[in-house]
Amino acid sequence: MNIVMTIAGSDSGGGAGIQADLKTFQELDVFGTSVITALTAQNTLGVHGIFPATPEFVEQQLNAVLDDLKVKALKTGMLFSKEIIERIAKKLREQQIQIVVDPVMIAKGGHALLKEDAVQAMIKELIPIATVVTPNIPEAEAITGMAIDTEEDIKQAAEKLLSIGVGCVVMKGGHMDEPTATDRIYFQDGSTFQLKSKRIHTKHTHGTGCTFSAAITAYLGRGFSVKDSIIEAKKYVQSAIENPLHIGNGHGPTNHFAHRFHSAEVEVIE
Numbered sequence: 299m300n301i302v303m304t305i306a307g308s309d310s311g312g313g314a315g316i317q318a319d320l321k322t323f324q325e326l327d328v329f330g331t332s333v334i335t336a337l338t339a340q341n342t343l344g345v346h347g348i349f350p351a352t353p354e355f356v357e358q359q360l361n362a363v364l365d366d367l368k369v370k371a372l373k374t375g376m377l378f379s380k381e382i383i384e385r386i387a388k389k390l391r392e393q394q395i396q397i398v399v400d401p402v403m404i405a406k407g408g409h410a411l412l413k414e415d416a417v418q419a420m421i422k423e424l425i426p427i428a429t430v431v432t433p434n435i436p437e438a439e440a441i442t443g444m445a446i447d448t449e450e451d452i453k454q455a456a457e458k459l460l461s462i463g464v465g466c467v468v469m470k471g472g473h474m475d476e477p478t479a480t481d482r483i484y485f486q487d488g489s490t491f492q493l494k495s496k497r498i499h500t501k502h503t504h505g506t507g508c509t510f511s512a513a514i515t516a517y518l519g520r521g522f523s524v525k526d527s528i529i530e531a532k533k534y535v536q537s538a539i540e541n542p543l544h545i546g547n548g549h550g551p552t553n554h555f556a557h558r559f560h561s562a563e564v565e566v567i568e
């Protein structure tokens with residue numbers, strides 16, 4: 299059995315964070331383990347409270363899993379503070395695990411999930427040891443300090459991220475004002491490709507980023523290449539967005555069952 303891990307926050311509403319990650323892992327046939335950085339009191343309407351774990355307890359969870367289970371790939375999501383990031387990075391530097399960093403900063407409803415002073419720790423400690431980083435446009439702007447409006451801006455921001463040391467940058471296009479949902483992928487060796495799918499006009503996009511990065515992690519854990527993992531993950535998230543569950547009164551979650559009966563169309567542009 300391929301074992302993977304998520305290091306993220308809990309979403310009591312079940313749409314994002316640890317809950318979205320574990321659902322994705324289960325659907326994609328890998329064994330999911332978890333390290334919870336913070337509890338959130340959250341539903342489809344927003345984040346109502348945050349109760350962080352101590353950095354020591356985050357480390358204890360990480361040690362408990364890694365001392366016993368052979369984790370092949372992991373993702374990080376909501377990490378909340380600089381102290382938590384430092385603990386995690388110190389431990390992960392000693393491991394041979396493929397790391398997907400989803401640099402979660404702000405929930406769709408506007409609530410901060412990462413303290414402002416933690417961005418630098420993410421840049422210094424975590425991104426350099428990552429296999430893949432998956433920023434959305436506002437996150438890429440916060441990390442690079444650049445305004446991103448055009449395709450050329452996206453490329454420049456990706457180059458800045460690559461210069462920090464990460465192996466591959468996935469610039470997610472959910473927030474771009476484009477008729478398609480286009481993600482642009484850049485590798486250290488200069489190669490690049492795009493993934494294009496139909497943009498779905500829906501308010502049910504809570505947890506799309508979490509689901510996407512968890513799916514990349516699941517495929518890496520199964521031994522897929524980085525490129526194929528990203529392509530397959532995009533198909534999974536597209537199908538999860540195209541078939542919303544219509545639950546809750548706000549931004550509803552993605553549908554993790556959808557891939558069982560619907561295969562989404564994703565165009566790979568080299």
Ligand SMILES: Nc1ncnc2c1ncn2[C@@H]1O[C@H](COP(=O)(O)OP(=O)(O)O)[C@@H](O)[C@H]1O
Pocket residue numbers: 433434435470471472473479480481495496497498499500503505506507508510532535536539
């Ligand atoms: N309305 C949409 N229709 C189709 N795909 C979308 C839509 N919104 C986001 N996506 C896709 O979902 C994934 C997550 O992207 P994004 O929403 O930008 O990230 P985040 O959830 O971190 O803000 C990406 O693959 C993106 O292309």
Ligand SMILES: Cc1ncc(COP(=O)(O)O)c(N)n1
Pocket residue numbers: 306307308309314315316338340375376402404405406407411503504505506507508
């Ligand atoms: C615990 C947790 N982790 C991540 C997100 C981001 O998800 P989204 O950007 O879809 O709100 C969230 N809302 N809550």
